[in-house]
Amino acid sequence: MSTVPKIGFVSLGCPKALVDSERILTQLRAEGYAIVPTYDSADVVVVNTCGFIDAAVEESLEAIGEALAENGKVVVTGCLGARAGLIREKFPQVLSISGPQDYQSVLDAVHAQKPPQHDPFMDLVPPAGLKLTPRHYAYLKISEGCNHRCSFCIIPSLRGDLVSRPIDQVLVEAEKLAKSGVRELLVISQDTSAYGVDLKYAPREWRGQLRQTRFQDLAQALGELGIWVRMHYVYPYPHVDKVLPLMAEGKILPYLDIPFQHSNPRILKRMKRPASGEKNIERIRAWRAICPELTLRSTFIVGFPGETEREFEELLDFLDEAQLDRVGAFAYSPVDGAAANALPDPVPEEVRQQRLQRFMEKQAAISAARLQHKVGSVQRVLLDEVGASVAIGRSSADAPEIDGKVTIALGRKGRGRKAAITRADASVLQPGDFVEVRIVDADEHDLHGVLAA
Numbered sequence: 001m002s003t004v005p006k007i008g009f010v011s012l013g014c015p016k017a018l019v020d021s022e023r024i025l026t027q028l029r030a031e032g033y034a035i036v037p038t039y040d041s042a043d044v045v046v047v048n049t050c051g052f053i054d055a056a057v058e059e060s061l062e063a064i065g066e067a068l069a070e071n072g073k074v075v076v077t078g079c080l081g082a083r084a085g086l087i088r089e090k091f092p093q094v095l096s097i098s099g100p101q102d103y104q105s106v107l108d109a110v111h112a113q114k115p116p117q118h119d120p121f122m123d124l125v126p127p128a129g130l131k132l133t134p135r136h137y138a139y140l141k142i143s144e145g146c147n148h149r150c151s152f153c154i155i156p157s158l159r160g161d162l163v164s165r166p167i168d169q170v171l172v173e174a175e176k177l178a179k180s181g182v183r184e185l186l187v188i189s190q191d192t193s194a195y196g197v198d199l200k201y202a203p204r205e206w207r208g209q210l211r212q213t214r215f216q217d218l219a220q221a222l223g224e225l226g227i228w229v230r231m232h233y234v235y236p237y238p239h240v241d242k243v244l245p246l247m248a249e250g251k252i253l254p255y256l257d258i259p260f261q262h263s264n265p266r267i268l269k270r271m272k273r274p275a276s277g278e279k280n281i282e283r284i285r286a287w288r289a290i291c292p293e294l295t296l297r298s299t300f301i302v303g304f305p306g307e308t309e310r311e312f313e314e315l316l317d318f319l320d321e322a323q324l325d326r327v328g329a330f331a332y333s334p335v336d337g338a339a340a341n342a343l344p345d346p347v348p349e350e351v352r353q354q355r356l357q358r359f360m361e362k363q364a365a366i367s368a369a370r371l372q373h374k375v376g377s378v379q380r381v382l383l384d385e386v387g388a389s390v391a392i393g394r395s396s397a398d399a400p401e402i403d404g405k406v407t408i409a410l411g412r413k414g415r416g417r418k419a420a421i422t423r424a425d426a427s428v429l430q431p432g433d434f435v436e437v438r439i440v441d442a443d444e445h446d447l448h449g450v451l452a453a
């Protein structure tokens, strides 16, 4: 019992509030929390408040004050929670405030303060939940939906506006994943750089410190977990600059997945792209000055309605200047329900396909040259597969599924002259291990190497 997390619960108000209390308590008990009758034996106290009339408000405020005085760790929910300003003004030290029926916020706040304990004999699922990815990497979804209205996209009409998960909820999940053996977190959303805008960057406590629900704070906090953190779907807003020092310091991976889609301002405007007015080449240069190791991945659409030959050539020039590492591209094709379908001046299908080919040829040469520059370097590699004579992994520049791989010759039958220099016995290696790899060769997509001596 001494290690079981314990909850104190004060339930005020009408039967509807009582039902909320019952639901929260049921979930907490199911997760293995004990419900205790005294303040001093509780790890955290939940106060479910009432705000119906002045007397009820008074009673609720008194209950919060008492719980704070007797215990100190207090989560407030219920009707008075809808007047968060009033509570925060009187009791700035409360851990979290949520309104009626917001069960998830209460559970998140309790988890952040005192995580549930995993019981390997009783629990049907592992602490990090069931995952479909290999054990050593996981996707971390930080929000759902999108506030933009790109003219070629129907995601906002399918999934609605941006709804961010509060930062403590995301960080508790990330921590659980790290504890369960995940070595790489892939941060995903529709617009990672807009994270928290909808919550007005609400601060939440994690590891005893207040963190704002925003991109920079998330990057900083994830960087404290000591595992690889890779950022996807970032738009080139000015505040993105603030995470580059974290990359240069090795806190998060020097990798940005930024869907530029085009370089020409007129086409970007027709696409209604976020951050379309940004000077992307200058921004890329500034990022590389801070973090020369930075890998940039992007996607583009060629042959968008109205794209002229001159504008397409401008895009090819952009590729030359930007020297992106990884690029995916599509010839524009209409999507049912997208606003772009109504745009005038469609580009003929044949021209779209030709432009796609020209685009891919240009980028293939750039990507291959950038990989060649890595020959001779030593890269830290996360292993995905280990065979008898070859292991396959990824460097900081390679996200799973979409980027390249690093093939590592084990033993004495590897590629290249230096392949005989191996240090580790291949039999001890396993997926999820980090190894240092000396790169001896590169092709269009992948690197090849040997374990660094």
Ligand code: SF4
Binding pocket: 146, 147, 148, 149, 150, 153, 154, 155, 156, 190, 191, 274
């Ligand atoms: S393409 Fe545009 S509208 Fe669609 S999800 Fe991305 S940012 Fe949002």
